[in-house]
Amino acid sequence: MKKAAIIAVLLCASFLGANSCQAAVVKAFVNRFTVSTGENREELKGSMQVLLMSRLNSEEIQATDRPSDADILIDPSYIAFGTVFSLDALVKTASGQFVDRVFVQGDTQNELIPSVVEMAKRLRYSILKWHPELAAKAKAEKPLLVADVKAPVAPVKKESRKDVKALQPPKAEKVPEKPWTSQRLAERYSFIASGLDRGADGVEIFAATERSLNFYLKGESLQFVSETQFEADEKIVGVDVADLEGNGTVEVYVSILKLGLPASQVYQLENRTLRKVKDNIPYLLRGIALDGKEKRIYAQRLDANTEFVGEVYQLVKGGDEYSVKNPIQLPLFGNLYNFGRFVDAKGKPHFVVTHPDGYLLVYSKDKKQLWKSREKFGGSEVQLCKAEKIDPLTQTPKPCNSYLPQRIQVTAAGEVIAARNTGIYFESDRRSYSKNALVKLKWDGAALQEKWRSTQSQGYLADFSHDSRTGRLLLLEVEPMPETGGERGSRVVVRGAQ
Structure with missing residues (x-):
């Protein structure tokens, strides 16, 4: 009897340990978009919601259909002035605490879906940064700034005298006239x-x-x-x-x-x-x-x-x-x-x-x-x-x-x-x-x-x-x-x- 109890305790500890090692998952609810354009307004509210949910869903972030099941609530909006548009999203916890606000802007409607993808990336970064167990991953995924990216230096080829004789002076390129x-x-x-x-x-x-x-x-x-x-x-x-x-x-x-x-x-x-x-x-x-x-x-x-x-x-x-x-x-x-x-x-x-x-x-x-x-x-x-x-x-x-x-x-x-x-x-x-x-x-x-x-x-x-x-x-x-x-x-x- 005593031996059986010990085995049961060990099995329970093993089960709890396995669950504690599982990666943290944040449940996120994406609300329907608020749309401020006269064309296809109702259709855009739902279709853009589905687009953003599918791009946001991952191993760490699970898109849920009900706000009551969510840890994070996202309120997105779409504003258009002529061809120019802006995607904005307010991120908050289920209790209403502010987490972040992100936006993406585009100049033509051809950029709309790529902008939704970009917004999903920025939302992911904000959510991972908010969660204590995922903050390290957010830091690793933070996009590099253009100024931080340096082009590799090409190795300099040492030319022999024979090669130098064969070289021709480069043709002068036409420099555009400065405005x-x-x-x-x-x-x-x-x-x-x-x-x-x-x-x-x-x-x-x-x-x-x-x-x-x-x-x-x-x-x-x-x-x-x-x-x-x-x-x-x-x-x-x-x-x-x-x-x-x-x-x-x-x-x-x-x-x-x-x-x-x-x-x-x-x-x-x-x-x-x-x-x-x-x-x-x-x-x-x-x-x-x-x-x-x-x-x-x-x-x-x-x-x-x-x-x-x-x-x-x-x-x-x-x-x-x-x-x-x-x-x-x-x-x-x-x-x-x-x-x-x-x-x-x-x-x-x-x-x-x-x-x-x-x-x-x-x-x-x-x-x-x-x-x-x-x-x-x-x-x-x-x-x-x-x-x-x-x-x-x-x-x-x-x-x-x-x-x-x-x-x-x-x-x-x-x-x-x-x-x-x-x-x-x-x-x-x-x-x-x-x-x-x-x-x-x-x-x-x-x-x-x-x-x-x-x-x-x-x-x-x-x-x-x-x-x-x-x-x-x-x-x-x-x-x-x-x-x-x-x-x-x-x-x-x-x-x-x-």
């Missing part, structure tokens, strides 16, 4: 265009806000010359420069909305100031180099609802008068501000248009859609709504969801240049952007293939133009909103040929 950047300008400009090169005096630059048009000369620095003010009921929505008569005298074409309808104006330089030579043109105007050829001014009407209507026309100057001719019928979604036209390797013309959601579309000459981009482009902060639109129920201004499209440029080589503003946020009642880049693409017969992309710059790319003679790009960038508030200034950037 020229102006001083900070206090004004928050929205539009820019360049005029004549005056040699030692500099290049003419015209920059506009909603109510003013300023003339600068760009030399080693950007020198302010003069300013032209506009009436309170006039809103500038575009600036372009062209020499329509080919006589060496350029005109500045200012697209204006007056009480919500087009009433554009034309200016010429006279004694370093801008003199108005034409007003009340009932079209909005845009400088476009069709097929990458000489830039001309094109025109289109806008109705009382700020919708582009009718065909696009070429603006013609005859003496002091202006008229329109050569109508162009654009494909679906096309308007004066969001289209370009290029010629492919076989000499066939194609339209490129920005979809209202930001995708680039390519159409054949007969308006058949051939291609749609996966990445979104454009992004504008310029609103087209009339200021006097009032909600009859609340007697407050209606929110404006109509924004001026970003321009598309086409080079003589048939390349398409498009802007890409990202990092969207909201400043009062209007959207704003904090990052930008320019992308150059070329049609290969089936798709627009990326040839070059500028380094990402901090700020909003308000406007840009391409000089077909030099290949240079003129950019107008607006500062992101300062964290402490205040006004957003501007700067002018000139990039060399790419």
Whole structure:
């Protein structure tokens, strides 16, 4: 009897010891996502919950279906502004004690699932760090910072004299021209265009806000010359420069909305100031180099609802008068501000248009859609709504969801240049952007293939133009909103040929 009791005690101790050696397991409950987007909201709440649970589940962390069984509770959320999104998660214990808060941000919807995977990794690290028996493992799994990673040093091969004789001097690589950047300008400009090169005096630059048009000369620095003010009921929505008569005298074409309808104006330089030579043109105007050829001014009407209507026309100057001719019928979604036209390797013309959601579309000459981009482009902060639109129920201004499209440029080589503003946020009642880049693409017969992309710059790319003679790009960038508030200034950037 005594022997049996001893055996029983030993078996019990053995059983308890085996269980005490088992690895600790944390039970985690992932709540349904809180989703702040109008599209597929209910579907996303559950599908993203399942995605995160499956990526989080492991030997150390067991995803459970009931919060009552969990040691850790996770409350995730998904917030989207345009193409930009943020995944956030609050981690707390079953008793409500705060553990951690993690987030992952992405710029396009293509990054959504990889971002969920990244969030699961960060949540795992936070949970392991919280558990006393798993903290050591969390420390071992902590991701290395980029600065901590050092590339291995390649061994140096000692060359013989025979090898040295055979060596040829390396070919000099073409070093990209360093961008020229102006001083900070206090004004928050929205539009820019360049005029004549005056040699030692500099290049003419015209920059506009909603109510003013300023003339600068760009030399080693950007020198302010003069300013032209506009009436309170006039809103500038575009600036372009062209020499329509080919006589060496350029005109500045200012697209204006007056009480919500087009009433554009034309200016010429006279004694370093801008003199108005034409007003009340009932079209909005845009400088476009069709097929990458000489830039001309094109025109289109806008109705009382700020919708582009009718065909696009070429603006013609005859003496002091202006008229329109050569109508162009654009494909679906096309308007004066969001289209370009290029010629492919076989000499066939194609339209490129920005979809209202930001995708680039390519159409054949007969308006058949051939291609749609996966990445979104454009992004504008310029609103087209009339200021006097009032909600009859609340007697407050209606929110404006109509924004001026970003321009598309086409080079003589048939390349398409498009802007890409990202990092969207909201400043009062209007959207704003904090990052930008320019992308150059070329049609290969089936798709627009990326040839070059500028380094990402901090700020909003308000406007840009391409000089077909030099290949240079003129950019107008607006500062992101300062964290402490205040006004957003501007700067002018000139990039060399790419």
